Amino acid sequence: MANPKMRLMYICILVVAALSLYVSMSSLNPFKEQPSVFKKEYGNFLQLPDMDCRQNAPFLVLLVTSSHKQLDARTAIRQTWGRERMVNGKPVKALFLLGTTASEADTRAVAEESQRHRDIIQKDFVDVYYNLTLKTMMGMEWVHHFCPQATFVMKTDSDMFINVNYLTELLLKKNRTSRFFTGYLKVNELPIRNSFNKWFVSKYEYPWEKYPPFCSGTGYVFSGDVASQVFNVSESVPFLKLEDVFVGLCLAKLRISLEELHSEQTFFPGGLRFSACRFRKIVACHYIKPEDLVNYWQAVESSQEGDCPAE
Numbered sequence: 471m472a473n474p475k476m477r478l479m480y481i482c483i484l485v486v487a488a489l490s491l492y493v494s495m496s497s498l499n500p501f502k503e504q505p506s507v508f509k510k511e512y513g514n515f516l517q518l519p520d521m522d523c524r525q526n527a528p529f530l531v532l533l534v535t536s537s538h539k540q541l542d543a544r545t546a547i548r549q550t551w552g553r554e555r556m557v558n559g560k561p562v563k564a565l566f567l568l569g570t571t572a573s574e575a576d577t578r579a580v581a582e583e584s585q586r587h588r589d590i591i592q593k594d595f596v597d598v599y600y601n602l603t604l605k606t607m608m609g610m611e612w613v614h615h616f617c618p619q620a621t622f623v624m625k626t627d628s629d630m631f632i633n634v635n636y637l638t639e640l641l642l643k644k645n646r647t648s649r650f651f652t653g654y655l656k657v658n659e660l661p662i663r664n665s666f667n668k669w670f671v672s673k674y675e676y677p678w679e680k681y682p683p684f685c686s687g688t689g690y691v692f693s694g695d696v697a698s699q700v701f702n703v704s705e706s707v708p709f710l711k712l713e714d715v716f717v718g719l720c721l722a723k724l725r726i727s728l729e730e731l732h733s734e735q736t737f738f739p740g741g742l743r744f745s746a747c748r749f750r751k752i753v754a755c756h757y758i759k760p761e762d763l764v765n766y767w768q769a770v771e772s773s774q775e776g777d778c779p780a781e
Contacts, residue, residue, distance in 0.1 A: 513593035513604070517581070518616070519565050520588035527619035529560030530638060531694075533609035536566045536628045537597050538576040541583070543628040546760035548587065550767035551632045558638050560621075565612075566590050566628075567605045569597030602687070603713040607704060613697035621647055623697055626689040631755040631766055637691065640731050640753070646693065651721060652729050653690030654737035654754075657683040659715075669712060676710060683728050684718025686739040689754035691731070699724050746770050747778035 521528075532552065536544055544552075544566055552564030566589060571577060584590040591612050595604045606625055613623055622641055626632060644650070659681045661671045700720045707723060710716040721728070731737075736753040744762075746769040749755070758766065 513595045513608070515591070515593055515612075516570070517568075517584040517590045517592035518612075519563075519591060521563060521617075523617035523619040526561060527621070528563045528617070529620075530557075530562045530622045530624065530634070530641070531613065531617060531620045532562065532564040532632065532634070533591075533606075533613075533623060533625045534564060534566050534628055534630075535602065535605050535609075535625070536568055538568065538571050538573070538580055540628050541579075542760040543763075544583075546763045547628065548589075550763055551634050552589075554589075557634055558642065560638055560642075562634055562638065564589065565609075567609050568592045569595045569601055569605060571597055600711045603709065603711055603716045606687075606713040606717065607701065610697045610701040610704075613694065614701045618694060618698055620694040620697075622650075622691060623694055624689065624691045625687070626754060627687070627756070629756065629758055630689055631749065631752075631758045631763060632689065633749060633751075633753055633770070636736070636751060637753045640736070641691070644731065646729070648693050648695050649699075649724075649726050650693040650729065651685065651690065651696055651726055652692070652731040653685030654688070654735075654739050655683065655685055655728050655730065656681075656714075657728070659684070671710065671712065671715075676708075676715075681715050682718045682722035684714050684721070685728060686737065687712075687714030687717075688739040688756045689737055690714070690717075691753075696721075696726065699726070744769075746773040750775070750778065 534544075534547060534552065547564060554563055556562070568580060568590060569592065580590065580592065584592070591608060593604075593608050595601055597605075609623075609625060613620055624632070624637070660679065661676050661681065662669045663673070664670055665672075700717060703720050703723050707716065707719045710719065731753065734751070736751070738752060738755045741757040742748065742752065742755045744766055749766060749770050750773060
């Protein structure tokens with residue numbers, strides 16, 4: 471039979487070892503850390519558009535999230551709703567938001583495209599889906615620093631049909647130029663905890679059971695002053711890879727409420743079957759391929775209000 475003193479010593483050694491292991495594992499546990507926040511100084515601007523908002527303040531700036539492989543989409547947008555032009559006597563400008571890539575060929579191609587079109591905003595963060603919040607905040611930062619004179623801003627994606635004419639018409643009727651935010655409202659959304667889901671968010675990233683009201687990231691519109699307010703408050707908001715929810719968190723902290731743009735639905739993040747008459751009275755539609763965008767745009771442009779039956 472072992473000496474009782476020796477047995478006690480062994481037990482003490484095991485207890486100390488277990489405690490040491492626990493403390494060691496606790497110090498390595500990322501869930502003990504505070505969630506990261508957006509850093510305003512994250513990345514440097516690599517490409518900037520050629521426009522002077524002080525000389526020619528835009529009524530509407532369209533910030534389009536894009537990637538290096540989406541040249542066809544950018545080309546289609548430049549040929550359709552992204553053309554620089556006057557709408558109802560108001561200047562409108564579309565700009566594309568990009569990050570960086572490890573491909574030297576893609577990097578050169580984007581630099582050449584930027585020189586040719588002067589409509590690209592780029593910073594030096596890796597251009598992947600989970601950096602969409604960085605990309606969106608880059609757009610907010612650009613408005614804050616370079617174009618606070620913009621009356622309205624729209625953040626949207628590159629696979630969208632945007633009816634700039636109807637949007638401008640509705641914004642003029644709305645006549646709200648401060649603390650205004652609209653889009654497809656999502657007011658009762660819950661975090662997705664399934665780790666296999668594209669939009670999975672862990673309890674560490676977001677410990678609460680419900681998201682604040684936000685607008686679908688496929689397309690939302692806000693008054694120019696909101697860009698600066700969101701950018702300024704963003705550093706105190708826990709970072710989230712879901713950019714639309716992150717912006718919603720910023721709006722909640724700013725106490726900026728979401729508003730409907732129209733009594734009828736005008737934003738369609740789930741897509742919509744095309745007809746020229748139907749698309750004359752929408753603002754945004756998702757899941758549009760570049761080749762379809764050009765055809766749809768031409769059909770809407772050539773249609774007449776009289777051709778469409780009254781609803």
